[in-house]
Amino acid sequence: MRRPDPTVIRPSEITPKETYFNRRQLLQAIGLGAASIAVGELPSPAFAGAKLSAERNIRYSTAESPNSYADVTTYNNFYEFGTGKDDPAANAGSLKTEPWSVTVSGEADVTGRFTLESIVKPHALEERIYRLRCVEAWSMVIPWVGIPLGDVLKRFKPNSRAKYVAFKTLFNPTQMPGQRYSVLDWPYVEGLRIDEAMHPLSLLVVGVYGEVLPNQNGAPLRLVVPWKYGFKGIKSIVEIRFTEREPPTSWNLAYPQAYGFYANVNPAVDHPNWSQARERRIGASLFSERVPTQLFNGYGKEVAGLYQGMDLRRYY
């Protein structure tokens, strides 16, 4: 078979973006466009689909074509709403994201319970087009809207013992029917080393495609760490805790041989059940080949320094 140059984007791979750009034009038309975006604003109530004003951060955005809004919002891993890819879109309507608060605790000077608004409002929203690489060897390109995680964390004044940051998802089996089955040990927990959390690429996300996050994408507040596998991007966050020790993480607890704490995208370290060397880009044609996976999902220039001297095969 002839191997097409993987850097050439075939017409079949280009996402229909008319909708997207129409939406952006609409934003501009109603005065939320480029001229008036000095301060990002989270509409209240923050219902899914409400427009957000955010300036695109060119520096941290890939030039690749984003996946369609339909792909991004109907093909999700969010086991709190079921383990099928289409379950979250079908079931996440029961999640109440308003009001929402986040408890901050642990090794920091400023702790307590904060409303979503008080966490997000002081920061300017940014749009960043990131690659998302799922540990299941598929990938997407997604225009997130959010704020740098580090900027938010600094406001809580972590102390010198804060070596890690732990995150927790809402536990509410009534609103999250998937939690009625112990597929994972609920609630979902994740964590980052403090330097990873402070890295400018780590993003606290409130929106996608210029709109408030739909529930199935982790509303109202989720993490996106683009150089790590998607499962590190914990959704519907209700708790942030600064810790001295490495916090437990859900997939690592479930299957430690397959999922490490770091979970950096690495084509050289396979999942026991499949190779991580290549990935299927969602939205490509039926006959297009998998594309090679890049170390740190292509963000190596920015983040490789965080792992200098570490054996990435051991700390997978």
Place this chain on the structure above:
Amino acid sequence: MVSADPRRFDRLLRYRLKPLLFLAALLPAASLLAGALGVHGFALGANPISAILHGCGKWTLNFLLLTLSIRPLATLTGRNEWLRLRRMLGLFAFTYALLHFLVYLILDQSLDLHAVIADIAKRPYITIGFTALLMLVPLAATSTGAMMRRLGRRWQKLHRLVYVIAVLGVWHFYWQVKADVREPLIYAAVLALLFALRWRRSRSRPAPAVPQSMSRGEPIRQSR
């Protein structure tokens, strides 16, 4: 519905039920094909290759379990005529297994034989899935009446492999899922029930004589 007259029942089965079942068995493949071609209402979602791959895999298991259900059905209803459906169901299991593998080979792996061989060698769940597919080949190849007659009692021995294949197939499914094993466990439970029925039958009854072949079609064989 079921006629008391065995010959009428046999005709009903052969000329009504079997063709209908044949068409019904094509529906899953037709629906996946329609989805792949973008026919409205048959959408396969954001990852159509995965949907086709898993669809074919699941229907392989469905047809395997249906094939294994025929003997218990015949026993429970006291009608060996049901056995007339078994070969067709078994061949559909083989067909869907082959499609499953071809989708993996061509669409999922883009004919990268190096990667496919590495997968089969390195990933235990793929190793057992591929083994099950290989074991289905001799069963499909010896499914004709001529082969049945030629192999005689050895034919029955050979075709008992289907139980091994079913175990490997369900195991392949169980091992493949990331965390939610509920669905593979349902398949395992159904398979366990079919095993129990078979075990009970083999304990409670001596091997019945092979019935005389019907006027047309393949001879009906006992599964023991």
